Amino acid sequence: MTSESAAAPVRAPALELYVGRHRTGLEIERRVAAPDLLAELSMARADGRTLWGAAPGEVIGPVPTDWVVDRGRHWLLTWRSLTDDAAHAAFMVLTACRIWHFAVENAHCSKPRAARWALARRPRLTAVRQAIEQYERDPATTVDEHAIAELLDHVLHASSPVG
Numbered sequence: 001m002t003s004e005s006a007a008a009p010v011r012a013p014a015l016e017l018y019v020g021r022h023r024t025g026l027e028i029e030r031r032v033a034a035p036d037l038l039a040e041l042s043m044a045r046a047d048g049r050t051l052w053g054a055a056p057g058e059v060i061g062p063v064p065t066d067w068v069v070d071r072g073r074h075w076l077l078t079w080r081s082l083t084d085d086a087a088h089a090a091f092m093v094l095t096a097c098r099i100w101h102f103a104v105e106n107a108h109c110s111k112p113r114a115a116r117w118a119l120a121r122r123p124r125l126t127a128v129r130q131a132i133e134q135y136e137r138d139p140a141t142t143v144d145e146h147a148i149a150e151l152l153d154h155v156l157h158a159s160s161p162v163g
Contacts, residue, residue, distance in 0.1 A: 001034075006041065007061045013037045035071055042068050043108045065106055069159055072099035076156050080149065089143035093131035096155045103159035112136065118151075127151045 001016055018032040042063040048056035076099060079092045094111035101107070101114040109117070115132050118125060127147035134141040 009061050009063045039068050069103045076152050080152050083145040083148040090131040090134040093127045100155040
């Protein structure tokens with residue numbers, strides 16, 4: 001993205017140039033909508049480090065918290081219909097914990113830290129325990145799809161404006 005775009009984020013930012021490597025080959029696109037970029041900008045502004053030049057807070061403009069939470073809720077709703085996706089179960093669960101943590105604390109953190117934060121609040125969240133096990137110790141660990149649904153429903157409620 002351009003420095004002008006980073007300095008004044010909009011709700012649906014665009015990437016000036018996208019280069020991706022996919023199974024079908026190399027993909028190159030210009031001016032690609034990238035709404036998930038909001039969370040990345042927010043994280044970089046809050047916790048980023050520069051190797052040279054101005055600090056992230058000087059070059060990346062503020063990203064409204066509600067924009068980041070709204071985009072997170074988009075994914076929670078999308079994943080609600082994908083709870084049987086075993087290949088991405090731990091990713092969904094741990095990212096849901098990050099979304100929940102950010103919605104409550106207005107601070108970004110790692111997936112493991114967000115998962116432990118979630119368990120401290122709701123120790124009975126089976127999907128979180130299973131996802132941590134899969135992520136940190138045993139990739140063969142299964143994450144129960146009903147437990148994923150329970151977590152997603154809880155995080156949707158907890159991250160709602162009236163939650």
